[in-house]
Amino acid sequence: MSDETFSGYLDASATAPLRPEARTAMLAVWDAGPGNASSVHSFGHRARSVVDESRAALAAALGVRPGEIVFTSGGTEANNLALIGAALASPRGRHIVTTPLEHLSVLESCRFLERVHGFEVAFAPVNDRGRVTVGGVMSLVRPDTTLVSIGLANAEIGTVQPVAEIGAALDERFAGSGTAGGGRPLLHTDAVQAAASLPVSLGALGWPGAGVDLMSVASHKFGGPQGVGALVVCAGIPIEPLLHGGGQERGARSGTENVAGIAGFAAAVTALHREGVGTRAVALAASRDALVVRVADRVPGARLTGDPSERLPGHASFVIDSVSGESVLVALDASGFAVSSGSACAAGSDEPSPVLLAVGVPPELARTAIRFSLPAPLPVTLLDRLVEVVVREVGASVLPARSERE
Ligand SMILES: Cc1ncc(COP(=O)(O)O)c(C=O)c1O
Incomplete structure (x- = not known):
């Protein structure tokens, strides 16, 4: 592509x-x-x-x-x-x-x-x-x-x-x-x-x-x-x-x-x-690593899920403390970025992902999951724009502290 x-x-x-x-x-x-x-x-x-x-x-x-x-x-x-x-x-x-x-x-x-x-x-x-x-x-x-x-x-x-x-x-x-x-x-x-x-x-x-x-x-x-x-x-x-x-x-x-x-x-x-699957994998992994570093740097409370090195080359998944994953997803979509909260089969379900629970992510945090899976390496300008939109929308989707919600 x-x-x-x-x-x-x-x-x-x-x-x-x-x-x-x-x-x-x-x-x-x-x-x-x-x-x-x-x-x-x-x-x-x-x-x-x-x-x-x-x-x-x-x-x-x-x-x-x-x-x-x-x-x-x-x-x-x-x-x-x-x-x-x-x-x-x-x-x-x-x-x-x-x-x-x-x-x-x-x-x-x-x-x-x-x-x-x-x-x-x-x-x-x-x-x-x-x-x-x-x-x-x-x-x-x-x-x-x-x-x-x-x-x-x-x-x-x-x-x-x-x-x-x-x-x-x-x-x-x-x-x-x-x-x-x-x-x-x-x-x-x-x-x-x-x-x-x-x-x-x-x-x-x-x-x-x-x-x-x-x-x-x-x-x-x-x-x-x-x-x-x-x-x-x-x-x-x-x-x-x-x-x-x-x-x-x-x-x-x-x-x-x-x-x-x-x-x-x-x-x-x-x-x-x-x-060339191998060449493509190297290029995808470079984009993914850039995305992971930038999100980790710029988004407070963001944590990569899964293995940092033994992972799919175009795949970056996060949980973000105190954020509504679903709201971020909807807001990113409105800005032209289609991402997912987890597997497509789990989308639409309010239940926290069994996969995240199985790797020890607490249920509340598991509900904040966001997955980026790249079909192709990200051009730099697109990566820049994506990071800006993620930073903006995560900021806008921070949930009130638990005490204020209860
Ligand atoms: C790991 C894995 N196995 C199986 C499937 C199911 O494949 P299909 O959508 O072709 O039925 C999926 C779909 O996303 C998957 O991610």
């Missing part, structure tokens, strides 16, 4: 702006006419080619084989399929290890497995920056653990977890117990936030055959369309489908493929990789 097209949209963690390459790819599919990828006529063949080429492009970008990608309706479905589909298909026990910081699509899938299938779920402890330790996770892993699910990066506080190290520790603990799925607990990572802004190499995560076995990604965080995503499933791992029907996606996910969405998804990921 160029500086010229950049606006004050600073909520990329909720959804990233559509990349022009994704738009072009989708328009090409729609303009080409009808086509169901399962039809045997030439229209169907054309749609099938789009899906196959997109699958190959996505696989190349993620460093996996095309057959390891299951297209879904997004990150939520990918996480449900990973948790429920992989856990139910696994011959191991009924025990899951995860963290209290996971996205609701992971946590609610765990609750479903507890409620309906008698699973037990253990939550790894996190420190006040939202990091788990390898030891903390491994201390909960039992001989009958089915699945370990650790999100690669948290949407609200941006903290990145040591997933590769957890994979290596699982491999070591269960060395000699046979193949993944039978011999050792499966490792799933929700990479919906991380994969679009960190140079996520599945090779570095131990793929294939070791480390991570399942990874969730979502198109709209890469600048592709909403409503499409994928679960990457390492070859040989059985998955119990959640959607039953025509057997698309090699039986793992029935339903007519979202051909245009899949094309847009692959085009966005390919464009991002062409641009």
Whole structure:
């Protein structure tokens, strides 16, 4: 995205702006006419080619084989399929290890497995920056653990977890117990936030055959369309489908493929990789660091949440003592800056964020959360303007002292 097209949209963690390459790819599919990828006529063949080429492009970008990608309706479905589909298909026990910081699509899938299938779920402890330790996770892993699910990066506080190290520790603990799925607990990572802004190499995560076995990604965080995503499933791992029907996606996910969405998804990921995820991450981190320093300097009571270094490159989240986060958000919006109070799913809720509570932020302070997630590096003039507006609006949104409120 160029500086010229950049606006004050600073909520990329909720959804990233559509990349022009994704738009072009989708328009090409729609303009080409009808086509169901399962039809045997030439229209169907054309749609099938789009899906196959997109699958190959996505696989190349993620460093996996095309057959390891299951297209879904997004990150939520990918996480449900990973948790429920992989856990139910696994011959191991009924025990899951995860963290209290996971996205609701992971946590609610765990609750479903507890409620309906008698699973037990253990939550790894996190420190006040939202990091788990390898030891903390491994201390909960039992001989009958089915699945370990650790999100690669948290949407609200941006903290990145040591997933590769957890994979290596699982491999070591269960060395000699046979193949993944039978011999050792499966490792799933929700990479919906991380994969679009960190140079996520599945090779570095131990793929294939070791480390991570399942990874969730979502198109709209890469600048592709909403409503499409994928679960990457390492070859040989059985998955119990959640959607039953025509057997698309090699039986793992029935339903007519979202051909245009899949094309847009692959085009966005390919464009991002062409641009260079690592280079982009460095530029984003420089903008983020400048924003963090300036807010910390100029806004009394502002505190960065999450880990200061092990965090998403374009992500800066704060709590600000004695300020109404919601009022600041509304005022920033009126000044042309779209930010968030936390995860998009929690927006509109009066409840303090469970993620902030889990990292020890008191409920009152958790209600003051503000998250900036940059879709692109901030031009200096925009950063200057943003900081001025934040300083002004935070000043205007200071709550009366508690004694005056009661
Ligand atoms: C970490 C994480 N996982 C999963 C999801 C859900 O993805 P989707 O919006 O594609 O359903 C999100 C959405 O923001 C997320 O941040």
